[in-house]
Amino acid sequence: MKIQVLFFGSLTDHTRLSELIMDLVEDTNQLKQVIMQSYPGLKMAKFIIAVNKQMIQENTILKKGDIVALMPPFSGG
Amino acid sequence: MKIQVLFFGSLTDHTRLSELIMDLVEDTNQLKQVIMQSYPGLKMAKFIIAVNKQMIQENTILKKGDIVALMPPFSGG
């Protein structure tokens, strides 16, 4: 089992994809590093992270099968 | 020319009419006295007065042709 990463809104302008599967990493900080190496455009982007649909504020340990969403500021309504 | 007096809402339960024409009286205090003699039920009723569609708080001088409305608390909406 790996980790599923979802990209939303303006972030997809940088990634050109909305979803990827990657090998398990330690935590969300490490995930950001790996992702930003592949998509350097994200370094300038403002986003928050949800792990399994729960917004996180701090670095969070990841486990197999987690779904990590990178989300720019919301603009619904 | 005389004065037109209008009654609204629950006040018409006491007056059994919605409008009357009376001889000119000095002011609204005197008007209340005259009206309450004819319709003593109004003595217990809570109402405010409008002269020519303007709500008044204090005793107000009346002149020929004035329209005086006796209005119980509003309950629209």
Place this chain on the structure above:
Amino acid sequence: MKEKKKHPFFLQGAIPAQKVADDLQKHSTKTAIGAHSIFLGQVRSDQHENGLVQAIEYTAYEEMALSKMEEIREGLFAKYELSCMHVYHSLGTVAVGEICLFVFVSSKHRKNAIDACAELVELIKKDLPIWGKEIYTNTNTTWKVNQ
């Protein structure tokens, strides 16, 4: 005053639900509008000691209500940045479950429409010479008192 067209304020009997859709649809050409705030008053089947409400019969000092409504309208247009404002109130009998008040305020950004609509509803209840008489299923009546 952004809008000059005159609508009636008082409507005889209940306000049809369909009117809300029709009025909303008319605003689709006003492309500077971003927010509509709508309030609807519906007659409740309250249980009172005199009986169960089955309808409210509305009467008003119409001329004064219209002139007061114009004042309220101008005050709110001066206070909030609004695109338009429409208000309808029933006269006569409105049965339980039917609509007796329809308030519709539109603006560019949501805060103006929401705040103006809320304030307008309070002013309509407080300042307009309108009276509701509750009619009970047992044919008793009582004059409504606003909370």
Place this chain on the structure above:
Amino acid sequence: MKEKKKHPFFLQGAIPAQKVADDLQKHSTKTAIGAHSIFLGQVRSDQHENGLVQAIEYTAYEEMALSKMEEIREGLFAKYELSCMHVYHSLGTVAVGEICLFVFVSSKHRKNAIDACAELVELIKKDLPIWGKEIYTNTNTTWKVNQ
């Protein structure tokens, strides 16, 4: 939770004005309701430096939005005395002048419906993972930013 029936939250494309009348009409049998507070978001033809908005294309993290919406709903039912609450948000393309958000809150007395509706609109904008991309008449696009 006074109401268990599940409605969809996301609707594909614009929300028809007619839906407002149809949903309102359905509430005429709920005779404990005295007040409906409705908010509608309409797509504005804003002029930006990149062009004139002609539509907004909405996307969402749907599963998370639904679960977050359920939380919001439960929070508001706990905080206010409400009869019911219905919310619909568009996904996909909504043209200028069309409705993209429909919020409908009902209660016995007006204050609960009005306050809950206003709070709900803020929470929808702030907490739901939904994004709007503005599409300009010149085919440029920009991601919408909420105020």
